Amino acid sequence: xxxxxxxxxxxxxxxxxxxxxxxxxxxxxxxxxxxxxxxxxxxxxxxxxxxxxxxxxxxxxxxxxxxxxxxxxxxxxxxxxxxxxxxxxxxxxxxxxxxxxxxxxxxxxxxxxx
Amino acid sequence: xxxxxxxxxxxxxxxxxxxxxxxxxxxxxxxxxxxxxxxxxxxxxxxxxxxxxxxxxxxxxxxxxxxxxxxxxxxxxxxxxxxxxxxxxxxxxxxxxxxxxxxxxxxxxxxx
Numbered sequence: 001x002x003x004x005x006x007x008x009x010x011x012x013x014x015x016x017x018x019x020x021x022x023x024x025x026x027x028x029x030x031x032x033x034x035x036x037x038x039x040x041x042x043x044x045x046x047x048x049x050x051x052x053x054x055x056x057x058x059x060x061x062x063x064x065x066x067x068x069x070x071x072x073x074x075x076x077x078x079x080x081x082x083x084x085x086x087x088x089x090x091x092x093x094x095x096x097x098x099x100x101x102x103x104x105x106x107x108x109x110x111x112x113x114x
Numbered sequence: 115x116x117x118x119x120x121x122x123x124x125x126x127x128x129x130x131x132x133x134x135x136x137x138x139x140x141x142x143x144x145x146x147x148x149x150x151x152x153x154x155x156x157x158x159x160x161x162x163x164x165x166x167x168x169x170x171x172x173x174x175x176x177x178x179x180x181x182x183x184x185x186x187x188x189x190x191x192x193x194x195x196x197x198x199x200x201x202x203x204x205x206x207x208x209x210x211x212x213x214x215x216x217x218x219x220x221x222x223x224x225x226x
């Protein structure tokens with residue numbers, strides 16, 4: 001089945017130790033998103049790729065970076081995780097155009113910062 | 115900028131009760147509207163969506179939503195809830211060509 005896959009499902013890191021979260025998709029969608037979701041809150045968009053074009057949200061900290069080496073994969077790099085970065089990180093995909101506006105979400109990676 | 119509000123933070127119902135969750139958005143241009151559900155420990159799943167046409171949209175698991183353009187609303191309804199509907203429900207709005215904006219979510223607890 002076509003889907004959005006995130007690995008790992010749970011990630012534990014130490015304060016200040018760089019961590020990378022990965023997302024892959026078999027939907028062949030041209031847009032990929034990264035969201036941060038804290039407990040009992042709405043997902044907050046960090047950035048998205050429209051094909052290879054990177055679009056950063058204005059309030060996304062510099063600590064968060066992303067890479068998209070090809071259509072299928074997208075990575076979220078947290079350079080120096082702080083305690084406040086502990087959250088669920090969601091990857092989503094969508095297609096271009098009005099009829100393709102639906103976003104399809106992966107299961108998320110829960111990040112714990114010690 | 116687009117904003118989305120959801121009327122209730124937490125709704126508690128007994129099984130078989132009827133459900134209506136409110137959602138309002140601020141921007142009056144062309145919009146796509148969505149309801150997503152997040153069951154405990156699971157990922158966001160699409161319940162239903164409205165792009166155009168009939169403003170009464172039917173989704174999965176017996177849910178439906180009505181788009182009322184004049185009220186900037188897209189309320190979610192279900193005539194009879196089940197314990198398995200316990201989840202967080204998010205309304206989302208996508209202005210044509212722009213990014214999603216999620217509402218803050220409504221937690222639904224259904225008592226058996």
